Amino acid sequence: MNSFIRSDQFNFIKNQTVHLINGHSTVNDTGVIQALKSISEEKVFNKFEGLTGPQADLVKKVTIIEDQADAVLVLSQLKHYVIPFPEIPEEKLKKLFPQEKKFKVPLLRNVDRRELSYLGWNDPAAHRKFIVFLEGSGLKGITGDFIKSLSKGICSICNEYEKVGMFTTTIKESEHHTVKRGNYICQDSMTCNQKITSLQPLHEFLERLEVQGEN
Numbered sequence: 326m327n328s329f330i331r332s333d334q335f336n337f338i339k340n341q342t343v344h345l346i347n348g349h350s351t352v353n354d355t356g357v358i359q360a361l362k363s364i365s366e367e368k369v370f371n372k373f374e375g376l377t378g379p380q381a382d383l384v385k386k387v388t389i390i391e392d393q394a395d396a397v398l399v400l401s402q403l404k405h406y407v408i409p410f411p412e413i414p415e416e417k418l419k420k421l422f423p424q425e426k427k428f429k430v431p432l433l434r435n436v437d438r439r440e441l442s443y444l445g446w447n448d449p450a451a452h453r454k455f456i457v458f459l460e461g462s463g464l465k466g467i468t469g470d471f472i473k474s475l476s477k478g479i480c481s482i483c484n485e486y487e488k489v490g491m492f493t494t495t496i497k498e499s500e501h502h503t504v505k506r507g508n509y510i511c512q513d514s515m516t517c518n519q520k521i522t523s524l525q526p527l528h529e530f531l532e533r534l535e536v537q538g539e540n
Contacts, residue, residue, distance in 0.1 A: 328408045329380055332442045334372045335400075335407050337522040338387055341365045342396040349391045362388045380406075410441035411464065413457065421457060421466030431455075442521045443482075445514030447471060454492055456514075458531065467534065469494030473512055481508040481530045483520040488512045494534055506534055 330338075348361040366388050370376075376384065383406065386399045413421075415430050422428050431446040444457040454471035457464055473490040480487050493507035508530055511517035521527065 326379055326383075326406065328406045329376075330384075330403060330407045331524070332407060332410070332440055332518065333521045333524050335403060335439075336519065337372055338369055338384075338403060339400060340522060341369055341387060342390050342400065345387070345390045346392060346396060404439060407439040409438035410444060411459070412438065413444070413464065417464075418457070418466075421464060422455065422468055425468060427451070436515075440515075441518050442524060442527060443514070443518065445517070447512070447514075454490075454510075454514075458527070460531075467494060467531070469507070474509065478509050480511045480517055480520075481533075482510050482527050483517045484523075484526050485511075485517075485520045487516060487520070496534065508533060 345361065345365055348358060352358055352361070366385065369384060369387055370381075373380075373384065383403065386402065390396050390399055418430055419428055429448055431444075433444075443459070445454065447454050452471055453468055455466065455468045457466050470493045471490050472493075474488070477486055478489040479485070480489055488511065489509040490512050491507050492510050493505050495503050495505050497503050510530070511520075
């Protein structure tokens with residue numbers, strides 16, 4: 326069976342396992358437990374479209390989870406079918422940011438690409454953040470100024486309460502006019518990726534910056 330689970334879908338499933346474990350540890354009523362399983366199953370399946378029979382059977386295993394040991398087993402099985410973010414050669418990565426004269430390639434050797442909905446990293450010395458994302462079959466790079474906030478806030482990409490910073494980029498509205506647009510996003514892109522349970526906020530973030538992918 327080929328990989329068919331996106332990283333954000335896998336993160337959503339992980340969140341549901343927490344609800345199931347908590348339910349089994351705090352509720353004794355079998356009817357309530359069965360209802361909890363049904364709700365979790367429905368929520369998980371609503372994240373997918375067009376699953377084959379074997380794929381559906383695999384995803385449905387989430388409903389058997391009762392404790393942490395079950396969760397580790399099921400999640401390890403599911404992770405084998407998570408679609409990894411594309412591996413990007415250094416030269417191709419540089420071409421995504423042609424305006425960056427002092428481009429620093431991130432260290433990606435130890436990054437599990439199955440945990441990425443997008444690729445992001447900081448250049449602290451230049452106060453810049455780089456983001457690479459997928460749209461269709463293409464890759465697009467966007468960079469902007471990044472100033473860390475002293476307080477936590479809601480990230481525009483993962484929608485979680487985290488350590489954030491203001492990401493600001495310049496948009497060319499016409500030949501002679503530009504405007505700056507910004508949003509608060511996670512300081513640590515890896516932490517952000519691990520909390521993404523839907524791609525919609527990421528798409529909305531990119532749309533606000535008027536960024537479109539190229540095939």
